[in-house]
Amino acid sequence: MSKENSPRTSFDPEGSVLIGACLDSLAKYWAQTKNKRYKKRQRNRLGDFLATHGDPEIWTKVNPAHLLMRARDSGSKIDPALLKGLESVYPQSIHLPWTPKDMPKRNRKKWSGDPALTDLLHQLESYGWEEHRLVLSRYGEIFYELFRNSWIHGLDPGSQLEPTWFYRGKPEYEYFRGELKFLIPLAFLVETFDQALNSFKKEVPEGYRFLLD
Numbered sequence: 001m002s003k004e005n006s007p008r009t010s011f012d013p014e015g016s017v018l019i020g021a022c023l024d025s026l027a028k029y030w031a032q033t034k035n036k037r038y039k040k041r042q043r044n045r046l047g048d049f050l051a052t053h054g055d056p057e058i059w060t061k062v063n064p065a066h067l068l069m070r071a072r073d074s075g076s077k078i079d080p081a082l083l084k085g086l087e088s089v090y091p092q093s094i095h096l097p098w099t100p101k102d103m104p105k106r107n108r109k110k111w112s113g114d115p116a117l118t119d120l121l122h123q124l125e126s127y128g129w130e131e132h133r134l135v136l137s138r139y140g141e142i143f144y145e146l147f148r149n150s151w152i153h154g155l156d157p158g159s160q161l162e163p164t165w166f167y168r169g170k171p172e173y174e175y176f177r178g179e180l181k182f183l184i185p186l187a188f189l190v191e192t193f194d195q196a197l198n199s200f201k202k203e204v205p206e207g208y209r210f211l212l213d
Contacts, residue, residue, distance in 0.1 A: 059139050117138055120134055
């Protein structure tokens with residue numbers, strides 16, 4: 001099959017948004033059963049829920065490129081000393097969405113190459129990094145930002161929802177339109193929802209009633 005005739009996907013944003021809302025609802029009920037208070041940190045609630053009831057090998061990962069871009073943002077309020085520490089730990093290995101010249105299309109980067117939150121914290125805590133800053137670049141928090149918050153509250157699809165070549169694997173990076181995209185395929189999100197729901201049901205106390213508000 002020629003490239004022009006290859007199947008494509010628009011990333012199915014409607015499905016991803018729906019799954020995002022369902023997972024966020026499960027995270028809310030999970031927090032209720034555990035008496036966890038997140039107040040205005042709902043994306044941390046979803047991140048913690050996915051790290052607990054999704055695939056922990058994947059949902060505990062941090063996207064270093066996302067973290068570095070946050071740290072370099074002039075409005076991030078991150079101490080320059082923290083940025084220096086991050087750049088010293090990831091001087092060349094961090095992948096940024098610059099141009100295809102920096103990273104050829106054929107050179108994909110998979111989720112397995114990203115550090116777990118605990119490992120990254122161990123590497124960076126001597127530079128002054130604390131978990132509450134690192135965790136915003138964990139996969140679950142990025143997912144909340146892209147599919148839960150941006151779409152539902154801001155009606156903003158974001159650059160991550162651009163069409164790409166048909167893909168049904170686990171999270172991966174791929175160049176598209178000159179930028180390195182972090183892909184979270186819909187099929188993987190459906191699997192995550194099924195796994196998280198079944199896992200969460202096992203720990204719900206018998207007779208427990210959720211408050212719908």
